[in-house]
Structures are given as C-alpha cells and as structure tokens.
Amino acid sequence: MSQVLYTFSSSHTAMEAELLCEEMGHPCRLIPLPSMISAGCGLALLCPAASRGAVAGLLRQHQLETEGLYAGAGKVWEEMRDDLP
Amino acid sequence: MNTIDARSLSCPQPVILTKKALAEAMGEELLVLVDNETAAWNVKNLGDRLGYSVVMSNPEKGTYQVRFAPATDTQAASKQEGGYVVALSAEEMGTGDTAFGRKLMEGFIYALNEQDSLPEYILCYNRGVALTTENDKTIQDLKALEDKGVQVLSCGLCLEYYGLKERLVVGQVTNMYRICELMTTYPTTRP
Incomplete structure (x- = not known):
C-alpha cells in the first residue's frame, strides 16, 4: 500500500495532527520517526497516499506546521514536495 | 498412548x-x-x-x-536458543503523561514489527490487555506480529476483571501459570 509520512517540529504538534485526522475520519496514525529520516527521536504521521491532499489541507487549515513529507513504506522513505492544496 | x-x-x-x-x-x-x-x-x-x-x-x-x-x-x-518474551503490563510505555505514554506504547509495538529478531511471545496483563482488545493501532500491529509467528497471549483474569473478555481480537487467552513459566524461561523485555 502506498503511504506518506509527515514529520513535525514537535511531538505535541504530531499528536494534535493525529487526533485531528481521527476526528475527520482519515485513517492516519503516529509511528516512531524512521531512523532513515532522522537518527533523533520523534513521531511522524503515517497516512495512506490517497489521503495526502485532504490531510495536507486539514493540517494547513488548523495551522499545524509540518517539517517534511516522505513517500515509502517500512524502513525506506524518500522526501517529496508537498505541493498539493 | x-x-x-x-x-x-x-x-x-x-x-x-x-x-x-x-x-x-x-x-x-x-x-x-x-x-x-x-x-x-x-x-x-x-x-x-x-x-x-x-x-x-x-x-x-x-x-x-x-x-x-x-x-x-x-x-x-x-526453542531454548535466542528467544525472548515481551511483557506488556500497561496501555502506556513508562510513566508520565498518559496520552503521550500511549503513543510511546503504540510506537514500541509498531517498531517491534520492524525488528529482525522477533519475540517468541508477547504477554499482555493488567491494563496491558487493552492493547489486544481496545486499541485499534496496537491490535493491527499485534496481528501483523502474530502473522509472523509471534504468539500473543492475554491474561484471562485481567480480561475478565476489566470486562474485556468478549473483546479480545488478537491472540489467545492464557493464565498466570503460563505467564509465570514464560517469564522465568525466556529473557523478558518490558517497555
């Protein structure tokens, strides 16, 4: 399954983003930030690629700033541009 | 016979x-x-x-x-070589903020799926049984672990105490003798 991963500058923002997605019925969840993206600790929001546009819009609407967007699965992720509305 | x-x-x-x-x-x-x-x-x-x-x-x-x-x-x-057991005794990982602790526990079980060396058994007891009954994210990841051959066991007494007996959706029910046996036989990881 094609997935995208949003990263955030704080774990509070990440948790807020997951809650918001749950409330809006998007099947997203937090996972530990994969080591390939950063050696540091962190939480990232994992979403189906199909929800990418809707989730990006939702996060912007609620002013939850993302740090990065990645596509991939498991341990392998590639950074991408979030150019959708 | x-x-x-x-x-x-x-x-x-x-x-x-x-x-x-x-x-x-x-x-x-x-x-x-x-x-x-x-x-x-x-x-x-x-x-x-x-x-x-x-x-x-x-x-x-x-x-x-x-x-x-x-x-x-x-x-x-x-069976004796290299195996280990993961014991989950709470919904949260560590002590502190409850909501954050739950995210840590969900993250731990997700990350466990990514490990090269998987446990032989995952034991859920006390409020840890919420992970096999109530939390959709941990249920999904525990099912994935089960598919890879990990045995997921929930304490029957605990399921009964918390009124969750009918809600078990991953793994099997076990008892204290088995939990005790496994934890004294295998090295045990407690997140």
Missing part, C-alpha cells in the same frame, strides 16, 4: 496435568482431552513451547483433542 481426560476441569488444571504427564511420559505420545477451546489452546501452547509437535482437533461438540508427538532434541533445543 497415554490419555488425560481434563474435560470438566477448570483453568489452569488441564495445563498443570498435561505438564506433569509430559514429564512422566518420557518420550511417549500423549493425548489430552479438554472441553473448551481456550483450554485446548493453553495445552497446545505448552506443547509448542516445550518443543513438542502438537496437533489440536475438535472431533465432537464439547471435546477438543490435543495430541503430543514426542519432542526431538533438536526441536527442544531450538
């Missing part, structure tokens, strides 16, 4: 009798009869852990057969 009729006996008696019989059987085949599926799984899991080849069947309503073929040295040895 030796036969133990443990029908009508309540948990954990069938497991205790089976363990005793296996110790006395000295390489002979053993057939254990129980009257419910949970007891059958508990007896089968005991055999699996001890390295026996175990076959479970349900020939008639109210009777489950668990058949033990003798363990080989190789099978028994392979």
